Amino acid sequence: MEALSGRVGVKCGRWNPTAEQVKVLTELFRAGLRTPSTEQIQRISTHLSAFGKVESKNVFYWFQNHKARERHHHKKRRRVASCSPDSSSNEEESGRAAAAEPADLVLQPPESKREARGYNHHPRIMTCYVREVTEQEEATTWERPTREVETLELFPLKAAYDLELEADRFSRYVRGGEQQCREISFFDVATGRDPPLELRLCSFDRYLV
Amino acid sequence: MEALSGRVGVKCGRWNPTAEQVKVLTELFRAGLRTPSTEQIQRISTHLSAFGKVESKNVFYWFQNHKARERHHHKKRRRVASCSPDSSSNEEESGRAAAAEPADLVLQPPESKREARGYNHHPRIMTCYVREVTEQEEATTWERPTREVETLELFPLKAAYDLELEADRFSRYVRGGEQQCREISFFDVATGRDPPLELRLCSFDRYLV
DNA sequence: GCAATATGAATGAACG
DNA sequence: CGTTCATTCATATTGC
Numbered sequence: 001m002e003a004l005s006g007r008v009g010v011k012c013g014r015w016n017p018t019a020e021q022v023k024v025l026t027e028l029f030r031a032g033l034r035t036p037s038t039e040q041i042q043r044i045s046t047h048l049s050a051f052g053k054v055e056s057k058n059v060f061y062w063f064q065n066h067k068a069r070e071r072h073h074h075k076k077r078r079r080v081a082s083c084s085p086d087s088s089s090n091e092e093e094s095g096r097a098a099a100a101e102p103a104d105l106v107l108q109p110p111e112s113k114r115e116a117r118g119y120n121h122h123p124r125i126m127t128c129y130v131r132e133v134t135e136q137e138e139a140t141t142w143e144r145p146t147r148e149v150e151t152l153e154l155f156p157l158k159a160a161y162d163l164e165l166e167a168d169r170f171s172r173y174v175r176g177g178e179q180q181c182r183e184i185s186f187f188d189v190a191t192g193r194d195p196p197l198e199l200r201l202c203s204f205d206r207y208l209v
Numbered sequence: 210m211e212a213l214s215g216r217v218g219v220k221c222g223r224w225n226p227t228a229e230q231v232k233v234l235t236e237l238f239r240a241g242l243r244t245p246s247t248e249q250i251q252r253i254s255t256h257l258s259a260f261g262k263v264e265s266k267n268v269f270y271w272f273q274n275h276k277a278r279e280r281h282h283h284k285k286r287r288r289v290a291s292c293s294p295d296s297s298s299n300e301e302e303s304g305r306a307a308a309a310e311p312a313d314l315v316l317q318p319p320e321s322k323r324e325a326r327g328y329n330h331h332p333r334i335m336t337c338y339v340r341e342v343t344e345q346e347e348a349t350t351w352e353r354p355t356r357e358v359e360t361l362e363l364f365p366l367k368a369a370y371d372l373e374l375e376a377d378r379f380s381r382y383v384r385g386g387e388q389q390c391r392e393i394s395f396f397d398v399a400t401g402r403d404p405p406l407e408l409r410l411c412s413f414d415r416y417l418v
Numbered sequence: 419g420c421a422a423t424a425t426g427a428a429t430g431a432a433c434g
Numbered sequence: 435c436g437t438t439c440a441t442t443c444a445t446a447t448t449g450c
Contacts, residue, residue: 013440013441013442014429014430014431014440014441014442015430015431016430016442017430057431058430058431061429061430061431061432062429062430064431064435065429065430065431066429067435068435068436068437069428069429071435071436072436222426222444222445222446223425223426223427223444223445223446224426224427225426225446226425226426244437244438266427267426267427270425270426270427270428271425271426273427273438273439274425274426274427275425276438276439277439277440277441278424278425280439280440281440
């Protein structure tokens with residue numbers, strides 16, 4: 001049922017992203033996009049509209065939520081301090097919940113909390129602040145920059161997308177800052193036979209890690 | 210088939226609280242706890258683990274759902290707005306769709322588009338701050354504070370809890386703020402014969418209402 | 419067994 | 435940005 005490209009109810013009460021939309025958003029997120037600018041949001045939403053109804057605010061919220069949630073879930077292991085080996089009856093937990101990103105929103109160790117703008121990085125990689133940290137920087141929080149950063153075949157092929165809707169064209173836009181930041185380009189799906197989207201990342205992993 | 214205290218197939222697909230766990234959670238809820246903090250969730254889940262497998266997120270979701278649902282059910286036919294004859298009594302909640310049917314309340318935020326960055330605030334009500342609303346206030350959201358707030362015989366007696374599992378001890382913790390907020394204390398179930406939990410509320414209703 | 423319901427889980431939207 | 439609210443999805447439960 002409703003294996004359709006997205007959800008079902010079609011209630012329209014609130015945005016219900018289609019599978020394609022989610023995929024695009026997810027890829028962008030995985031690519032490192034966390035806090036899209038107004039323009040980016042515009043472009044993204046326009047593009048996504050090819051897969052179904054969507055507003056800019058939906059894109060905005062999507063990133064907000066995805067970012068916030070991922071962070072929450074990330075705070076898992078780490079400080080165990082001492083007592084309470086966390087034993088309990090949960091061990092297998094790692095096996096099951098480990099996958100996905102669903103959640104374990106728990107622990108939100110106090111730790112860094114008041115670092116003003118600079119506390120949005122996990123004790124993870126993110127060790128590369130080579131120069132002045134502008135907002136571009138903080139907007140550039142990759143999960144694991146070293147991995148798929150390369151050329152990323154994000155959109156493998158002309159899936160089963162319904163590319164007949166809008167003829168929106170996306171000009172290439174760069175996010176994050178200068179040249180050392182990846183750039184994500186959208187190519188019009190209507191003008192070309194190319195996959196609905198193509199996301200290209202400039203290798204700049206050397207700046208990371 | 211499952212009459213057991215909750216656990217059955219052990220499907221592990223999703224958490225299936227045991228009767229004891231539900232009881233504890235319910236009592237806490239009745240006591241007024243609605244939005245436990247991270248620490249509280251931690252403690253509660255640890256405690257509940259004595260009655261069966263449980264994760265923090267389960268506790269989190271439990272409170273979220275319980276709170277939300279109670280609220281919905283409380284939704285007596287409140288506002289009928291205007292148009293829509295609403296016909297009156299009728300459906301009393303639509304009989305069947307007791308738990309669903311969005312029916313009307315649409316709140317429809319002004320489909321204002323929000324200029325990019327300003328998605329966040331709606332021109333909402335926000336008109337009621339009669340006095341200094343501290344975080345204690347908002348943290349102290351009881352359903353009907355004036356009602357059972359008193360001394361509440363929350364844990365009537367040493368139920369049939371299996372108090373032989375963990376020897377976790379819970380130190381008293383306060384939620385919501387200062388002294389005028391209720392405090393919920395857990396007493397070790399292993400060290401004492403007392404009921405697994407005891408919840409004590411400081412009368413502070415005068416601060417409410 | 420299947421339909422109706424209760425409720426765990428997920429997530430869009432919004433608040434502070 | 436961290437939290438919380440509201441709605442929806444998915445599944446276990448219960449009744450017919």
